[in-house]
Amino acid sequence: MFYKQSLSRKLFNVTNVIVLTLITLLGILPFIHLLSVSLSSNVAASAGEVSLWPVGFTLDAYHFLSKKAEFIRSFVISLERVVLGTAINMLLVFLTAYPLSKTNEQFRFRTVYVWFFALTMFFGGGLIPSYIVVKETGLMNSIWALVLPGALNVWNAVMMLNFFRGIPREMEEAATIDGASHLSVLWRIYLPISLPSIATIGLFTVVGHWNSWFDGILYMNSPEKYPLQTYLSTLVTAINVKSITIENMSALQNLSERTLRTAQIFLGALPIMVVYPFLQKYFVKGITVGSVKE
Amino acid sequence: MKIIMARKRSIRLELPLHLMLIPGILVTLVYAYGPMFGIVMAFQKYQPFLGFLKSKWIGLANFEYVFNLPDFNQVLYNTFLISILKIFFALVVPLILALLLNEVAKDWFKRLIQTSIFLPFFLSWAVLGGVMIEIFSLNGPINAMLSGFGLERIMFMGSNQWFVSILVGSDVWKGMGYNMIIFLAAIVGINAHLYEAAEVDGAGKWKQMIHITLPGMAPIIILMCTLSLGGILNAGFDQILILYNPIVYESGDVIDTFVYRLGLFDQQYSPAAAIGLFKSVISVVLVTLSYYLAYRLSNYRIF
Structure with a gap:
């Protein structure tokens, strides 16, 4: 059917596209600027001459970083944390969600356990008592301090158990009659069916571990133990304080670390920027499943 | 007799479910309930070397x-x-x-x-x-x-x-x-x-x-x-x-x-x-x- 758009409609469409493009640029330009500064010469960068294209292009900053021990060490610690943390988080999500997804007849104490876990979603001890508990359990300065306190994410367990509940009972019953134990029902039936949900929860967990920085500040006494994001945060707060205490512009320009700093921040964001566009559909699914459910 | 058998059977079936929850319970007890218990320090003059149990109780003085x-x-x-x-x-x-x-x-x-x-x-x-x-x-x-x-x-x-x-x-x-x-x-x-x-x-x-x-x-x-x-x-x-x-x-x-x-x-x-x-x-x-x-x-x- 031939359908003619009115003039006002056309006008709206054009404005709409322009507005949305501007907003999109607003989101992307800061990162282009960051990359440009990191690829510029020290002089141009500290003079503030760089906007959206490198001035005096050089890879010096990245060369320097490839040999900078602190940066590489913290990168490795972050990787360790992501692998160890995600493995433990996922294991605990499975082990917790499976029993709680049973009916009250199948598992009589279910309600008690549900309340035990659910309470922690409403009430917490707060920063100071949590810090002291981690300290008293001897985790200070160890990677376990970044992994154990949050080892069970109750939200994720709830998401997982809601998914498990959608699995037809008959499949499980058939397996049980054949003599399968709970563990093998979980492993052979539940997990393979739930792969899309597992991917979603797993990705959020990976990103969460990669991005956490405050627990590193809190629980690691020495900078050699900092994961990457914690290391970056110290860099950022240091320059923040410096830039407001130095009133004099010319003194500020002599801070030649600008290219190095931007290079490190950019590298800290890079893994996610590279991976995220391909995995976006899982993230979107996780959000809409978690929030807009019946 | 039948009832006892049925109960035994269900305990045998449910026991693995309890066991599976143990790791989650331990972590939650220590790192979620632990700090909740630790809140008592708000009513104490907490000193790290004395711990929660021996620090002096001072009522609402901290809030004041x-x-x-x-x-x-x-x-x-x-x-x-x-x-x-x-x-x-x-x-x-x-x-x-x-x-x-x-x-x-x-x-x-x-x-x-x-x-x-x-x-x-x-x-x-x-x-x-x-x-x-x-x-x-x-x-x-x-x-x-x-x-x-x-x-x-x-x-x-x-x-x-x-x-x-x-x-x-x-x-x-x-x-x-x-x-x-x-x-x-x-x-x-x-x-x-x-x-x-x-x-x-x-x-x-x-x-x-x-x-x-x-x-x-x-x-x-x-x-x-x-x-x-x-x-x-x-x-x-x-x-x-x-x-x-x-x-x-x-x-x-x-x-x-x-x-x-x-x-x-x-x-x-x-x-x-x-x-x-x-x-x-x-x-x-x-x-x-x-x-x-x-x-x-x-x-x-x-x-």
Whole structure:
């Protein structure tokens, strides 16, 4: 059917596209600027001459970083944390969600356990008592301090158990009659069916571990133990304080670390920027499943 | 006899379920219930070498002390102001974006925009804070633009006038993709027949938005409002911790950052825990209320 758009409609469409493009640029330009500064010469960068294209292009900053021990060490610690943390988080999500997804007849104490876990979603001890508990359990300065306190994410367990509940009972019953134990029902039936949900929860967990920085500040006494994001945060707060205490512009320009700093921040964001566009559909699914459910 | 057999059988079947829960229970007991028990320190003069059991009990003295701290009222005020502004803009901006994006016909353009708006959500405040400080620094691009227009350079990060706007703006920047996706999902869920009927009746796009799209999204908008009510005392701890500095404590210091400095820098564990408890108690009331409202108004349930 031939359908003619009115003039006002056309006008709206054009404005709409322009507005949305501007907003999109607003989101992307800061990162282009960051990359440009990191690829510029020290002089141009500290003079503030760089906007959206490198001035005096050089890879010096990245060369320097490839040999900078602190940066590489913290990168490795972050990787360790992501692998160890995600493995433990996922294991605990499975082990917790499976029993709680049973009916009250199948598992009589279910309600008690549900309340035990659910309470922690409403009430917490707060920063100071949590810090002291981690300290008293001897985790200070160890990677376990970044992994154990949050080892069970109750939200994720709830998401997982809601998914498990959608699995037809008959499949499980058939397996049980054949003599399968709970563990093998979980492993052979539940997990393979739930792969899309597992991917979603797993990705959020990976990103969460990669991005956490405050627990590193809190629980690691020495900078050699900092994961990457914690290391970056110290860099950022240091320059923040410096830039407001130095009133004099010319003194500020002599801070030649600008290219190095931007290079490190950019590298800290890079893994996610590279991976995220391909995995976006899982993230979107996780959000809409978690929030807009019946 | 039969009953006993059945019970034995069910215990044998249920035992593995109990065992599977043990790791989760242990972690939760130590790292979630442990700190809850540790809150007793708010009523003690806690000393690390004495521990929770032997430290001296001093009743409500810590609360009296912290409520009389000169900065405390300002901190409370900042917390509420920043939270409320964030909640408002974090709902309105994505709502408008979702409505605009819904009018875009080209699928690839839609996807492109969604992808780029959603990106900052996945980056940490350590990275985004670094980006903000770089952009708003005295010789950063924003100030270069200002001076290009012949205006004076502004020290954004060291200005109490600007700091709250920077917090709210950057928070919206980070979070808008997330809420936008929820709103878009709600729009997709609206019955398409309603639009066809409206078109037959001669309603234009604008009227369709007012009378179909917005009412159709009302449950989810109400839900998001009520759920954010529970977090009103969290003004955004890691964002502020990255972005603030002593000059902007006046406008940017919130309960969580205050507790952090008081407890871990000044080592005043017990007074800091007292503020933490004060916050937790109000929060638990608010969160419960928000879930209750969400359940009543939008039929939302966690389980």
